[in-house]
Structure formats: C-alpha cells, structure tokens
Amino acid sequence: MIKSHMLRRGFLMIGGMAAAGSLAAPGILRAQSVPPTATLADTMAGDSRFSRFLDLITRAGMVEDFRSAQPLTVFAPTDAAFTGAPANLLQQLVGTNSSGGSQESVDRQRLGALINYHIVPGAFRASELMGSDRRLRTRNGADISITGTADSVLVRNPAPAQQIAGFGSAGANVNAQPARVVAPNIVASNGVIHAVDQLMWP
Incomplete structure (x- = not known):
C-alpha cells in the first residue's frame, strides 16, 4: 500500500x-x-525617425494609402536621410521657397511619384531580399535594384533617367551611392517598413 x-x-x-x-x-x-495592430501610417507616426517622410506623405494626400489593407513594403527614409537630399528639389515638390514660406501649390503628381518609388506591393522581410541585383517593381511603375547579404541590404535606382516613373528627369542621378537599410523589418499590420539612409529618386 x-x-x-x-x-x-x-x-x-x-x-x-x-x-x-x-x-x-x-x-x-x-x-x-x-500580429501587430498598427498600420504602416500609424507605425511611422509613432516613430520619430520618419517624421519628414510622413510629412511628404501628408502633403501628397497619401496617408490613407498607408492605412489600406493591401500589404506593402516601404523603404522609408529616416529624417537623417533628408540631410543629403537636394533642398531646392524638395522645395519645388512641397511648394515652399527657401525660407519655408508659401510659394505655390504642392506638386502632388511628382511628389506622389517620389513616395511611390519607395513602396513595393507585398510584404517582404529582409531575409526575402537576399541576392545580387534583385529587381522589384515599385508602385510608381519603375524598378528598384536590391543587393542583400547577411550584413546589409542596399537599394538603388538601376537606370536613372531611363525609367518611366512619372517624375521627370530632375531626379536623375541624384544618388551617387545606393541607399542602405539601417533598420529592417519594422512590422505593421499591413506590411513591413525598412528604414533607409537616403531618399531614392525615380
């Protein structure tokens, strides 16, 4: 017992x-x-690194595009990425003069083309972007070229001034170096954000 x-x-x-x-x-x-509940728009709004890119999105009237259910991959320039961007060109797009005052209306067509060049349909994690010279079609119709390794992901315009991107030749050859992903895989409810250290020009 x-x-x-x-x-x-x-x-x-x-x-x-x-x-x-x-x-x-x-x-x-x-x-x-x-799963995360914040959309791409809300995720960027809650991250101080993306305030200037979000300002462009707002001026272009495209905030709702980043709240849609469609999965997107966004190569979002950080605020620091704007430091090396051509100020005059940005002022033309947002309709301000060099002192920040009102000059003319926002060039929504070209500004939208610039923003859409940072967006790829579908949600791609960094691990899915590995390889050499992989091309993805952006939302404005032009391609970006991605070279991904275990150490870094680089993104560039493979053919400046030769792609049909709805932007015009003013943005051609602005970037001498590819943009580098500095913070990958920021996951939102409707996609993925990869922070990059440069604006990418169509």
Missing part, C-alpha cells in the same frame, strides 16, 4: 508539472504570434 501510494504521488507530481508546462506554452506562443 505504501509503495503504491508513493508511486501514485509521483505520477501526480509529474502530471502536475506537465500540466503546468502545457498551460504555460500556449501563453508564450500567443505572445509571439500576436
């Missing part, structure tokens, strides 16, 4: 430990698999 009682207690203890493990595991799995 004593032996059987001890065995029964042993099974109960083991069973309790197993039950505790089985109860804990789903909680961990749930924590890891809960």
Whole structure:
C-alpha cells in the first residue's frame, strides 16, 4: 500500500508539472504570434525617425494609402536621410521657397511619384531580399535594384533617367551611392517598413 501510494504521488507530481508546462506554452506562443495592430501610417507616426517622410506623405494626400489593407513594403527614409537630399528639389515638390514660406501649390503628381518609388506591393522581410541585383517593381511603375547579404541590404535606382516613373528627369542621378537599410523589418499590420539612409529618386 505504501509503495503504491508513493508511486501514485509521483505520477501526480509529474502530471502536475506537465500540466503546468502545457498551460504555460500556449501563453508564450500567443505572445509571439500576436500580429501587430498598427498600420504602416500609424507605425511611422509613432516613430520619430520618419517624421519628414510622413510629412511628404501628408502633403501628397497619401496617408490613407498607408492605412489600406493591401500589404506593402516601404523603404522609408529616416529624417537623417533628408540631410543629403537636394533642398531646392524638395522645395519645388512641397511648394515652399527657401525660407519655408508659401510659394505655390504642392506638386502632388511628382511628389506622389517620389513616395511611390519607395513602396513595393507585398510584404517582404529582409531575409526575402537576399541576392545580387534583385529587381522589384515599385508602385510608381519603375524598378528598384536590391543587393542583400547577411550584413546589409542596399537599394538603388538601376537606370536613372531611363525609367518611366512619372517624375521627370530632375531626379536623375541624384544618388551617387545606393541607399542602405539601417533598420529592417519594422512590422505593421499591413506590411513591413525598412528604414533607409537616403531618399531614392525615380
């Protein structure tokens, strides 16, 4: 009797430990698999690194594009990326003069073309962008070329001034170097953001 009682207690203890493990595991799995609820627009709005890019999106009237259910991959320039951008060209697009005052209306067509050149339909993680000179079609109809390694992902315009991008030749050859992904895989409910260190010109 004593032996059987001890065995029964042993099974109960083991069973309790197993039950505790089985109860804990789903909680961990749930924590890891809960999808993000913030859209691309809200994710960028909540990240101070993207305030200038979000300002362009707002001026172009395209905020709702980043709240749509369609999955998108956004190569979003950080605020620091605007430091080397041609100021006069940006002022032309947003309709301001060099002092920041009002000059004329926003050039929404060209500004939209610039923004859409940073967007690829579909949600691509950095691990899916590996390879040499991989080309993806952006939302403005022109291609970007991506070279991805385990250490870095570089994005560039493979043919400046030769692509039909709805932007015009003013943006040709602005970038001497490719843009570098400095913060990959910022996941939103409707896509993925990869922060880049340059504006990419169609």
